[in-house]
Amino acid sequence: MVGSSLARKALDLGHEVFGKSSSELDFTNRTSTFNEIATFNPEILVIAAAKVGGIAANSKFPVDFLTTNLQIQTNLIDAAYASDVQKVIFLGSSCIYPKFAPQPITETSLLTSPLEPTNEPYAIAKISGVKLIDAYRKQYGKNWISLMPTNLYGPNDNFNSETSHVLPGLLHRLHLAKIEIREEIEIWGDGTPFREFLHVDDLSEAIFHLLEIKNSNSLFNIGSSEEISVLDLAKLIAKIVGFEGKIAFDLEKPNGMPRKLLDSSLIEETGWTAKISLEAGIKSVYAWYLDNQEKVLE
Numbered sequence: 069m070v071g072s073s074l075a076r077k078a079l080d081l082g083h084e085v086f087g088k089s090s091s092e093l094d095f096t097n098r099t100s101t102f103n104e105i106a107t108f109n110p111e112i113l114v115i116a117a118a119k120v121g122g123i124a125a126n127s128k129f130p131v132d133f134l135t136t137n138l139q140i141q142t143n144l145i146d147a148a149y150a151s152d153v154q155k156v157i158f159l160g161s162s163c164i165y166p167k168f169a170p171q172p173i174t175e176t177s178l179l180t181s182p183l184e185p186t187n188e189p190y191a192i193a194k195i196s197g198v199k200l201i202d203a204y205r206k207q208y209g210k211n212w213i214s215l216m217p218t219n220l221y222g223p224n225d226n227f228n229s230e231t232s233h234v235l236p237g238l239l240h241r242l243h244l245a246k247i248e249i250r251e252e253i254e255i256w257g258d259g260t261p262f263r264e265f266l267h268v269d270d271l272s273e274a275i276f277h278l279l280e281i282k283n284s285n286s287l288f289n290i291g292s293s294e295e296i297s298v299l300d301l302a303k304l305i306a307k308i309v310g311f312e313g314k315i316a317f318d319l320e321k322p323n324g325m326p327r328k329l330l331d332s333s334l335i336e337e338t339g340w341t342a343k344i345s346l347e348a349g350i351k352s353v354y355a356w357y358l359d360n361q362e363k364v365l366e
Contacts, residue, residue, distance in 0.1 A: 069268050070116040070159065070226040076249040077272040087109060089166070090117060096139040098146075105147040112155045113148045114275060115141060115197075120161075123186045123256065123304040123324050137193035145200050147181050149208065157275055158201050162196040162264075162330055163187045164216060172331035175216075175287045184325045202286055213278065215271075217293035219294040221349065222268030223356040228365050234298060235265060238305050239278045239354060240364070246311040254316045257323035259299030263330050266292045267344040267352075291330035292342040299322075308350050 071087055078085045086108040095101050095117050119136040126133055141158065148156045164172045166181040183191045197214065204210040219233060226232045227240040245253045274290045302315050359363055
């Protein structure tokens with residue numbers, strides 16, 4: 069999802085783009101990763117590759133989420149240094165911040181208190197990536213940075229009900245519920261947690277914005293500065309897809325973090341702000357979803 073959005077934006081700006089998905093290249097293979105970066109010798113490397121998923125996937129595969137992400141990011145960052153890549157942007161996740169961090173969450177909240185248990189292995193891997201970027205800045209003087217996006221959504225998202233994040237997962241399930249004329253759909257938890265969402269194309273705008281300016285910061289939050297409860301999100305998606313049934317709750321399932329709103333003032337001070345509203349973004353993604361049913365259901 070992120071890689072394809074970045075490629076579209078880069079091509080629009082006249083850049084030459086090189087990139088491979090995990091199906092084309094195994095980034096956990098150190099030799100293959102080093103050879104790939106050396107072959108293309110890019111001026112800029114944006115690390116969007118990662119093993120990602122929602123609460124269910126994180127809870128079921130904690131080893132995979134920790135070790136796979138550590139391997140991917142370490143191989144790519146080390147390969148960038150070996151090939152003297154001038155600019156590296158490492159993409160993390162807002163889940164790196166403590167479960168009960170003061171809201172909205174600033175970059176200085178990192179490592180100040182315990183993480184949310186349901187995605188702790190993934191968060192630890194991403195924190196390690198942030199610290200590796202910092203280490204290269206300190207030891208080798210590299211002007212590399214880390215970006216922590218809030219919850220992303222957009223075309224080419226993962227809509228699988230078992231492994232997806234909340235927004236694409238709800239969109240897929242509510243669409244199926246409408247098609248099947250179901251009277252009720254059940255969502256995890258009690259619907260009270262608040263979440264912030266950012267369209268992936270807004271993230272791409274932020275990345276290219278930061279590439280064009282000088283800055284002294286190594287870590288930036290990237291968010292929309294707007295939040296919505298999981299229940300209201302489900303209601304909004306239901307309205308957009310046309311599901312008229314009841315939304316119920318599975319109270320035996322975890323809520324995750326009670327609230328997760330990023331303070332994006334650091335990047336906003338440089339002149340960037342998110343432009344795509346949540347409702348408009350979901351409508352555009354649903355239109356893409358309907359046009360790409362075969363890809364979605366692979």
